Amino acid sequence: MTDDARSRIDSTVKGNDVVLFMKGTPLFPQCGFSSRAVAILEHLGVEYASVDVLQDQAVRQGIKEYSDWPTIPQLYVKGEFIGGSDIMMEMYENGELSQLLQDQGVTTAQ
Amino acid sequence: MPMAAEEIETMIRAAIPDAEVEITDLAGDGDHYAARVVAESFRGLPRVRQHQRVYEALGGRMGGVLHALQLTTACPQ
Numbered sequence: 001m002t003d004d005a006r007s008r009i010d011s012t013v014k015g016n017d018v019v020l021f022m023k024g025t026p027l028f029p030q031c032g033f034s035s036r037a038v039a040i041l042e043h044l045g046v047e048y049a050s051v052d053v054l055q056d057q058a059v060r061q062g063i064k065e066y067s068d069w070p071t072i073p074q075l076y077v078k079g080e081f082i083g084g085s086d087i088m089m090e091m092y093e094n095g096e097l098s099q100l101l102q103d104q105g106v107t108t109a110q
Numbered sequence: 111m112p113m114a115a116e117e118i119e120t121m122i123r124a125a126i127p128d129a130e131v132e133i134t135d136l137a138g139d140g141d142h143y144a145a146r147v148v149a150e151s152f153r154g155l156p157r158v159r160q161h162q163r164v165y166e167a168l169g170g171r172m173g174g175v176l177h178a179l180q181l182t183t184a185c186p187q
Contacts, residue, residue: 033178064173068162069158069161069162069165070165070170070172070173070174071172071173072173082158083157083158083161084161086161086180086181086182087157087158087161090157090182091157
């Protein structure tokens with residue numbers, strides 16, 4: 001990964017409480033997994049930043065190295081990698097995700 | 111080229127010998143799978159690490175030839 005991509009990813013991840021790296025945008029997700037991740041965050045009513053990796057090849061590749069995670073979407077809360085859409089779904093269903101957001105002081109609608 | 115379910119299962123078992131692996135072909139097209147991997151050696155590992163071990167077992171295919179693998183990991187009850 002280029003230093004430029006790493007520093008851009010790093011500042012996005014650290015500069016936002018909740019960030020979703022995804023394919024497409026929250027309004028127009030370009031992949032079922034990204035769509036599912038967006039739906040979870042919308043259900044929780046949490047404010048989040050999103051990055052469309054399809055618009056940036058360096059970030060699309062770089063984010064996989066950054067987290068040592070081979071797929072997109074990827075969720076970060078307070079600078080920490082939380083998981084992809086399967087982990088998000090599991091944590092959403094058992095209440096862990098809203099608990100985590102609450103513990104981290106992130107405001108949700110629930 | 112999509113991967114066969116048996117191939118996925120074999121690779122996971124080779125890397126995680128104590129794993130019980132259950133593969134479901136979600137769409138019947140040999141391209142969209144769900145995998146449930148239960149292993150004692152997952153105990154104590156955060157969920158992200160458990161998934162990373164499965165992805166490592168698939169040796170870089172995840173996100174490449176293997177686009178759609180819904181993954182669930184757990185420890186034996």
